[in-house]
Amino acid sequence: MINLYEDVEFKRTTIIKETLKLLDDSDKRKFIVLASIHIELINKHVEFLNNKPRHNDSSPQNEYKRYFFQRSFLDLLSIIHEAIIFFDKSKLKVKGKTNKVDKVYQNIRNCIGYHYPYEEKNDKLFAIAFNVYALNKSNPFTNYHASNSSLSIFTDFSEIKWRIIYLLMKNPNWNNEILKNGSVENFETQLKMIEEKPDSFNNWFSQVLDDVDKSALEILKICTESIADLPVKYKLEAR
Numbered sequence: 001m002i003n004l005y006e007d008v009e010f011k012r013t014t015i016i017k018e019t020l021k022l023l024d025d026s027d028k029r030k031f032i033v034l035a036s037i038h039i040e041l042i043n044k045h046v047e048f049l050n051n052k053p054r055h056n057d058s059s060p061q062n063e064y065k066r067y068f069f070q071r072s073f074l075d076l077l078s079i080i081h082e083a084i085i086f087f088d089k090s091k092l093k094v095k096g097k098t099n100k101v102d103k104v105y106q107n108i109r110n111c112i113g114y115h116y117p118y119e120e121k122n123d124k125l126f127a128i129a130f131n132v133y134a135l136n137k138s139n140p141f142t143n144y145h146a147s148n149s150s151l152s153i154f155t156d157f158s159e160i161k162w163r164i165i166y167l168l169m170k171n172p173n174w175n176n177e178i179l180k181n182g183s184v185e186n187f188e189t190q191l192k193m194i195e196e197k198p199d200s201f202n203n204w205f206s207q208v209l210d211d212v213d214k215s216a217l218e219i220l221k222i223c224t225e226s227i228a229d230l231p232v233k234y235k236l237e238a239r
Contacts, residue, residue, distance in 0.1 A: 013228075027230055030090055037083045038223040044079055045216045048072040052209075060144045060153065067153045070161060076212060078113040081105040083219045092226055094218065105215075107168045112161060125174060128184050129163040132191040163191055166201070169208065 023031070051069035053062050084105075087094055111122060134141070134156070144153040167174060167187055174187070194201040 023230070031227065031230060033086055034223045034227050037079070037086065038220060038227075041076070041079050041083070041216055041220055041223075044072055044076045045213075045220075048076050048212075048216075063144060063153050063155050067155070067158050070158055073209075073212065074108065074113045074165075076216060077105045078109040080212070080215050080219055081109045081113075083223075087222065092222060094222065103172045104169050107172060107174070108165060111168060112164055124184060125164060125167065125187075126160075128187045129160050129167065129191060132188055132195070133160050133163055136192075136195060162205075163194065166194065166204070167191070 048069070051065050051072055053066035053069055084094055086092075111125070137156070141156040143155060143157075146152070167190065170190060171187065
């Protein structure tokens with residue numbers, strides 16, 4: 001398990017009061033928001049890495065990890081998207097692949113990430129994933145409920161959410177395709193391929209996790225460098 005505070009060497013830096021007095025209001029806001037993005041992203045990134053479930057393990061304990069891994073995954077995407085919006089408005093550039101996939105992150109954040117899908121326009125997308133998975137499933141829905149707490153793990157509902165994430169990532173313009181064209185066959189075909197060829201889904205899943213991991217590290221680097229650059233902008237030193 002990754003521990004955020006152990007086995008890490010820190011170098012202390014300070015910013016002198018003369019520098020702080022010179023910061024304009026915009027830069028004061030940037031300081032606070034960049035630091036907030038950084039710590040929130042670190043915490044969620046560590047949670048994301050620590051909650052990775054084991055393959056081919058259907059025990060309640062592993063299902064628990066998988067359940068919370070999905071939540072940290074969605075939170076991580078949402079934070080990355082929010083950070084990119086802030087960087088864009090603050091004229092801070094995201095140079096890597098992160099910027100290219102932000103449309104996908106935005107879709108997930110708006111549809112199933114930070115926001116709950118309260119709009120009816122999402123009905124069709126959810127229904128497609130529900131129908132293909134649930135109605136073709138040979139076994140009944142599986143959930144786990146702790147006898148000594150309020151904890152519950154809705155295993156199969158979590159699996160449906162993974163399929164919604166899959167559709168959102170494979171089809172950045174999904175909303176237009178459903179609302180304007182009214183066509184769902186393509187989405188149904190994509191999801192049926194998951195059930196027929198699980199290896200292709202697992203390969204996609206591994207690539208997505210790698211991309212998200214790299215995006216998180218890129219955002220963290222931008223935050224650190226931008227905070228360090230603010231004193232330099234005023235030709236005074238952080239020491």
